[in-house]
Amino acid sequence: MESFEQIKRDFDFTEKDVQNILILKPVMEKYKDEFIDRFYKFISRFPETFKYLKSEEIINRHQEKLREWYDDLFSGKYDYKYFQKLYRIGEKHVDIGLPTHYVNASFNFIRRFFIEKINQEFGLSEKRNQLVASIGKLLDINLDVLTAAYREQELSRYQVMSKFEKVLYSTAKKFSDMLDFALVGALILVSLFVVGLFLFDIYQLLFGIVPIDKGILMALGTLLVLWAVSELMQEEIKHLRGGGFAIGAFIGVALAALIRKILIVSLSAEKSLQLLSYGAIVLSLGIVYWLLSKKK
Template structure:
C-alpha cells in the first residue's frame, strides 16, 4: 500500500541525503523542461499503439501538461503521502485505459537516460555526478514501483476472486494451453518441411522439363509463396510462446498464398469454360480474403 510510503523509501534506501541531491538538480532541469517534453513525445510516438492513447490534440495537450508537472515534481523535494498517492492515481489511470506496462517501463527508462545525459553535461565533478545519478535513480525506481502496483493488484484481485476449483481449472488450462502452443509449433515445423519438399519437387519438374516452362515457373512461385507464409506463421507462433500477442492475419495470409497458387495453376488450363469458372471462383475468394485481411490489419493498427 502507498500509505506505507515511509517503508517504501526505506526499502529503496531513499534518504534525506538523496532528497538534498535531487533538489540541487531542480534549477538545472527547469531549464530543460521544454527540451524534455519534446524528446519524450518524440520517443513515445515510436510505440506502435501510441496514437491509440493520444488520439487527438486535446488529449495530447492535456497529457503533455501532466508529464511536465510529473517531471518537475521529481525535483520538488516533497516525497510525502500526497506525492505517492498521485503516483498511484497515474498507475490506476494507465490500467483503466489499458496501457501496456511495457510502455510504462520503456518511458521511465527513457527518462532515466535523459536525466543522466543532462547531469553528465551540466555537472563537472565526477563524484558529485555519481551521487546525483544514484539519488535520482532511486526516485525513478520508486515511481515505477508505485505506478505498476495497480497492474499487480488488478491481476491479484481477479485471481483472488476465484474459488479453489476455479484456480485448479485455471492452472490446468494454462498448462494445457502451453502444451497446445508447443504442439502447434511442432506441427508448423512439419508443415514447413512438407512445403519445402513441395517447392523442391516443383523445382525438380521445372529443371528436368517434366512440365511446361510457364506452368513450372508458376508452380515454383506458388510453392515459394506458401513457404514464405508458413515461415511467417512460425515466427508469429514463436513470438506468441514468448508472451507476445498472436496475429490472426497471418492465417489469412497463408490462405491467400494457397489460393493465389491455385490461381496460378488454373490460369494454365486448356478448357476455356472450366478455366474461366476457376479463375472467377479463385478471384472471388482472393477478394474476400483480401477484404478480411485489410479489416483485421486496420483494426490491429488502430
C-alpha cells in the same frame, strides 16, 4: 502497495539522493518543454498510441499531467501523497488498458533523456555519477509503484475466485499453454512439408515433368507459402512470450496459398472462372488484412 518508507529503503533511496535530486531541479527545469516534445515523438512510434490519445482535449490533459509528474519528480518531497499520486496514475493506466510494455519503454526513454542532460551539464565527474545514480533510483521507484497497480489487479482477480474456479483457471491455463506448444510443433511439421513441396517443384522443373513456366511459378508460389508459414511461426513464438494473438499472420498464410493457386491456374485459359473466384477471395482477405494492419 507497500509503505512508501519501505519502498524507499528497498531501493536504498536516502536523504543524500533527495539532495542530489534538488540539485538537479533547477537544471532540469529548463529542459521541461524539450522533454514533453521529445517524449511525445517517442510514444508516437507505438502502434496503438492514438488509441489512448484520441483527441486534442485528451492530449492536452495528458501533457498537463506529464508536466505535473515532471515537477513532482524533482520536488524533493517523496511522502505518502507522492506515492498515492503515482499509484493512481498506475490505476488509470490499468483502467484504459495501457500495456505495461508501453510504460516500461517510456521509462527507458525518460532515463536516457535525463542522463543525456546530466552529461551535458556536469560532464564526466564524480558528481555526475552520483546524480545519475540518484535519479536512476527515483525512476526505478516510480516504475515499481506505477506497475504495482497491474500486479494488484491480477492478484485481486485471482483472490476472489472460489477454490473450484482457481483449479479450473489453472487447468485451463496449462491446457492453453499445451495447445500453444502443440501449434508450434504443428507449424514446424508443416514447414518441413512445405520445404518438401518446394524440393518436389524443383525436381519436376529440372526433369521436365512440368512445363518450365508452370514449374517456375509453382516453385515461387511454394516459396511464398514457406515465407508466410515462417512469419506465422515467429508470431506464435512472440505469443508464447506473452504477445497478442496474430490473426494477421494466419490471413497472410491463406493469402500466400491462394496466390500460389492463382499463379498455377493463370497458365490455363480454360480456368478463367476459377481464377476470378480465387481473385475475389484474395481481394476479400487483402481487405481484412489491411483493416487489421490499420487498426494496429
